[in-house]
Amino acid sequence: MGLTYQSTGQLTTREIFNANTDNCDYVIALAGNPNTGKSTVFNALTGLRQHTGNWPGKTVQRAEGTYIHKSRRYRLIDLPGTYSLLANSADEEVARDFICFARPDATIVVVDATCLERNLNLALQVMEITDKVIVCVNLIDEARRKKIQLNTAKLSDRLGVPVVATAARSGEGLSRLMDLVDDVAMGRILPKPQPVRYSKEVEEAIAQLEPRVRALVGEDINSRWLTLRLLDCDTRLVRTIENYLNARETAAAVPLAQEGLA
Ligand SMILES: Nc1nc2c(ncn2[C@@H]2O[C@H](COP(=O)(O)OP(=O)(O)OP(=O)(O)O)[C@@H](O)[C@H]2O)c(=O)[nH]1
Ligand SMILES: [Mg+2]
Structure with missing residues (x-):
């Protein structure tokens, strides 16, 4: 394999994921359970500046695009929707490998506000791999309709990472999301995920x-x-x-x- 560690002396695995920082300042991953609104967030942020293809060596579809925020160019990678990162399927393997080896400058985990408990399982798994996580609690409009109340400050405190509530379909919260991504990528916010403790x-x-x-x-x-x-x-x-x-x-x-x- 022509990249990497041995040949360059440092980890440059972003290249095999076609996710280096040529023409952009930061690489951001978008993870989440299926149907939580990842692609809606992705489309809202990147607009027409996007293209699709396959993941290198896989038949899994990949979408990536760019957006500019605060004069910095972000490359956003829409990862396949997964319930876990245990690599039981090609989708899970792609999502896990990207977060683990391409080491994005920040990972947004999109969770469904109406079934937070199930969705946080994946967020905790991402937070075991990387500190640079922003939890995007999407479908907040649906949660309101169902009279579900959410305390994002408390959730952020418990998880140790920034949390933002969004309704991606209407654009609510997306500007705050981009601010938080910028803060994490630039190192102004240093998330400290609470580690999961085992037996x-x-x-x-x-x-x-x-x-x-x-x-x-x-x-x-x-x-x-x-x-x-x-x-x-x-x-x-x-x-x-x-x-x-x-x-x-x-x-x-x-x-x-x-x-x-x-
Ligand atoms: N009410 C509401 N609907 C939303 C919101 N965000 C996304 N949706 C809808 O939820 C559905 C799923 O959205 P997608 O963006 O395709 O979700 P996804 O996570 O990319 O789904 P997969 O790629 O299949 O994993 C679509 O019908 C969206 O229009 C939101 O904030 N509020
Ligand atoms: Mg999608």
Whole structure:
């Protein structure tokens, strides 16, 4: 594979996702469960400055476009709608790999205000991979109609990331969304996602294994998240890392993971 780590000495995996920052200042991912309004947000932000194609090497459709906010050009990538990032399907794998390896400057997670609990599952999974998350609680008009009240300040506090309520179809909240994306991409806001805590046994295994994982992959991949995947014996992810990053040493961590759980 002609990119990467070995050849350049640094992670340039954005190139294999055709998502480098040529002609733009920042790359932003749009994630969310199916039917939450991602494409409506995407269309509202990018207007006619968009095109579609396939993800490299996949039959999964990809849409990307650009928008300008505060004189900066943003490239927005509409990820496939998924319920999780466990890579059980091509869609999930594309979404996970993009967030993990292309390392967007910010990821917007679009959630449905009328079924927040189910939708936050994906938000928490994204927040395990990257800190740079903005939660966009969409369909707020539907929530109002159903008399569902939402305290975005409290939600933001509990999650540790910025939250904005939107009704993408009418454009409500989208200007605030772009402000927050700008703040996160520029580093004016540094989200601090509250980590999901697991059982004592799992946390102990993480404590043992994570320093060794970090020593292998550095700060380029979230080591706690990768440790969890290794404890899950996600050998496919290890192969993906080998492909993307040429970091074959990571494979050595799988027996370590099994050791950690023994
Ligand atoms: N009432 C209301 N409807 C919305 C809003 N945003 C999107 N919709 C509608 O919700 C439906 C789904 O929107 P999409 O933008 O296609 O959702 P998506 O997340 O891209 O869906 P997938 O790509 O299939 O995962 C469409 O009928 C939209 O018009 C909103 O804020 N309020
Ligand atoms: Mg869509």
